[in-house]
Amino acid sequence: MQRGCASLHAVAPTSFHNVDNLRQNRRLEATRPFGQTAKISDLAEPLRTIHVHIPPALSLREKFPRNFSRVERRNRNPLTRRDATLSPTGGEGQGEGERGVQTLLARLVRCTSRTSRVLPQNRRFPRIVMNTPLRQHQTEIERNLVAWQSKLLVRQIYSGFYQRIMALLALELPGRIVEIGSGVGNLKSHLPRAISTDLFPNPWLDVVCDGYELPFVNGSLSHLILFDVFHHLRAPNAFLREARRVLTPGGRLILFEPYISWLSWPVYGLAHHEPVAWQAPINPAVELPRPRDYYAAQGNATRLFFRREQREWPAGWTIFHSEAFASFSYLLSGGFSRTALYPARWLPGLQRCDRRFSRWPRVFGARCLVGLQPK
Numbered sequence: 305m306q307r308g309c310a311s312l313h314a315v316a317p318t319s320f321h322n323v324d325n326l327r328q329n330r331r332l333e334a335t336r337p338f339g340q341t342a343k344i345s346d347l348a349e350p351l352r353t354i355h356v357h358i359p360p361a362l363s364l365r366e367k368f369p370r371n372f373s374r375v376e377r378r379n380r381n382p383l384t385r386r387d388a389t390l391s392p393t394g395g396e397g398q399g400e401g402e403r404g405v406q407t408l409l410a411r412l413v414r415c416t417s418r419t420s421r422v423l424p425q426n427r428r429f430p431r432i433v434m435n436t437p438l439r440q441h442q443t444e445i446e447r448n449l450v451a452w453q454s455k456l457l458v459r460q461i462y463s464g465f466y467q468r469i470m471a472l473l474a475l476e477l478p479g480r481i482v483e484i485g486s487g488v489g490n491l492k493s494h495l496p497r498a499i500s501t502d503l504f505p506n507p508w509l510d511v512v513c514d515g516y517e518l519p520f521v522n523g524s525l526s527h528l529i530l531f532d533v534f535h536h537l538r539a540p541n542a543f544l545r546e547a548r549r550v551l552t553p554g555g556r557l558i559l560f561e562p563y564i565s566w567l568s569w570p571v572y573g574l575a576h577h578e579p580v581a582w583q584a585p586i587n588p589a590v591e592l593p594r595p596r597d598y599y600a601a602q603g604n605a606t607r608l609f610f611r612r613e614q615r616e617w618p619a620g621w622t623i624f625h626s627e628a629f630a631s632f633s634y635l636l637s638g639g640f641s642r643t644a645l646y647p648a649r650w651l652p653g654l655q656r657c658d659r660r661f662s663r664w665p666r667v668f669g670a671r672c673l674v675g676l677q678p679k
């Protein structure tokens with residue numbers, strides 16, 4: 305199987321980030337070793353299919369320049385532009401009725417939020433439909449970047465999430481730490497030594513690659529971290545096979561995911577554009593041929609790691625940590641895609657509630673953290 309991301313690169317130019325920056329990064333790749341965070345020897349051939357660059361330490365303003373005219377800015381802003389990539393209806397039981405509820409909820413959220421002025425009011429949240437192109441991920445990354453910039457609350461909540469992840473690291477293990485599907489690349493601000501990767505060549509990433517075809521040599525990584533990425537893997541076994549190949553013996557795979565409980569199900573099901581897919585079959589294949597499309601099933605981690613729907617799964621792995629916890633602070637923050645329902649100064653109080661209610665994850669859980677090791 306061909307390794308690397310040539311075809312992804314070909315179909316996925318960045319839409320509004322500085323393309324020169326990327327070209328320059330490619331020149332860097334040819335002339336100097338692999339940045340401050342990774343060694344070129346960690347990468348498998350062929351290198352030409354991978355973008356590697358020194359992490360540019362871009363400020364948020366540089367990541368998302370604002371020196372456009374008002375109209376241009378509105379058109380470039382993924383929150384305000386009319387996005388034609390998705391139909392707002394159809395697909396897996398997401399008909400007009402559900403869209404109506406979603407719109408109603410969105411309006412309610414806007415009306416009740418004190419921070420509703422922070423984000424544009426005319427956002428649309430198209431539901432995911434079957435055969436959505438993979439490029440939908442990049443659309444969401446661009447949208448998340450805007451939210452990350454404008455929502456201090458989300459940054460504070462994620463900081464707590466990252467600390468939970470870091471508590472699972474075994475830093476004495478040899479090898480590099482790699483994040484798969486880094487999105488806007490925020491883990492790196494807490495864990496600078498992590499190599500950030502994603503499907504699309506955004507300027508803040510270290511490597512562009514697909515989780516099913518990792519460009520790292522066998523046994524070269526100590527950790528793989530996936531934050532909200534596992535539920536985008538249509539064939540989890542195919543990814544696990546690749547993860548096992550690149551992890552050093554005793555290496556760790558850490559997953560941070562939505563957790564579906566009685567409380568969180570309606571929130572994830574109604575207020576988020578991705579399906580929970582509670583009943584849908586999960587593809588057991590150990591290889592996922594190209595071309596690949598967009599996939600999302602928010603319930604997968606809960607079903608596989610907590611409800612243990614598939615006995616003996618994951619074969620050949622030990623689950624050394626599995627924890628589901630309440631996160632009212634996160635659900636009510638609106639995450640990346642909705643307006644916050646409370647002001648940032650309430651966060652410490654809500655986090656105290658989270659700790660208290662985490663005793664009943666099946667009822668109040670909203671997030672989960674899973675650690676795996678190859679046997």
Ligand SMILES: C[S@@+](CC[C@H](N)C(=O)[O-])C[C@H]1O[C@@H](n2cnc3c(N)ncnc32)[C@H](O)[C@@H]1O
Pocket residue numbers: 441442445448484485486487488489502503504513514515516530531532533536537
């Ligand atoms: C919900 S976003 C999470 C982004 C980031 N980890 C965060 O927490 O903000 C999911 C990310 O997974 C990436 N992704 C999806 N499928 C992937 C795959 N097969 N290989 C690598 N990354 C993938 C997407 O491009 C997207 O950036």
